[in-house]
Amino acid sequence: MQPQLIIFDCDGVLVDSEIIAARVEAAMISEAGFAITPEEMMERYSGLTTKDILFRIEAESQVPFQASLLDRMKETLDRKLASDVRAIDGAAAAVAAVQGPYCICSNSALSRIEAMLTRTRMLPLFEGRIFSARDTPSQRTKPAPDVFLHAAQAMSKDPAATFVIEDSVHGVMGAKAAGMRVIGFTGASHSYPGHADRLTEAGAETVINRWVDFTATVAALSEWSEAV
Incomplete structure (x- = not known):
């Protein structure tokens, strides 16, 4: 049928787009205090929203992120995707x-x-x-x-x-x-x-x-x- x-x-x-997202998110999360590679981002968090990724990493690592990080990541990623995807x-x-x-x-x-x-x-x-x-x-x-x-x-x-x-x-x-x-x-x-x-x-x-x-x-x- x-x-x-x-x-x-x-x-x-x-x-x-996932490769672009992984590179942007890994760089910004690493800069914020939790070292992670784009490869790790792709394997562990592909398919999740940026918000859910940050929540999971905070829970797993006990590394607190600034509230503004989510907005900055979204803005950076939207700009990069619109120009490069x-x-x-x-x-x-x-x-x-x-x-x-x-x-x-x-x-x-x-x-x-x-x-x-x-x-x-x-x-x-x-x-x-x-x-x-x-x-x-x-x-x-x-x-x-x-x-x-x-x-x-x-x-x-x-x-x-x-x-x-x-x-x-x-x-x-x-x-x-x-x-x-x-x-x-x-x-x-x-x-x-x-x-x-x-x-x-x-x-x-x-x-x-x-x-x-x-x-x-x-x-x-x-x-x-x-x-x-």
Whole structure:
């Protein structure tokens, strides 16, 4: 059975933004008193909001951050992403080839998503189909399932008949908690050794690292669901 809805994550799936975020956040967090590398940021915190990252690091390290750090990080990152982010090779073509309803579900703010899609010339593909976790009734971000369920409800689709493509463990966990099927993606610059294994362990049914494989993967998983 073909999916009723396909949901794309944005950061690290459509746009190569996670590497930029990791570098900016690692530099500013290290300067604030907790030494961390971009590689550690990508492996441990990819998919989380900047606010959640700071909260987790504070709790784990007992290093207090100034209240202004969050705002400064957001401003710096928004500026850097708007000027430097690039589309992941093949993403636009893969989206354009989708037969049926699709949308974006992201932890990023709507303004940031739109800025990145504008920069990468993909906004026309997604206008009216963008769901930010921050704009849901609960405002709970991934790994909570809320944004996925909100999108399915808004588009009148069955979560169980929805496929999600995600690059982060937190995103995979949220989609699985929503009762959706998940394809992992490791084709962005922030991918790390063991990335695919971690996505699979979190619940992804399969993992791809090239967009050219996406259509065939969806078709294969659809056939598999009919056979079981």
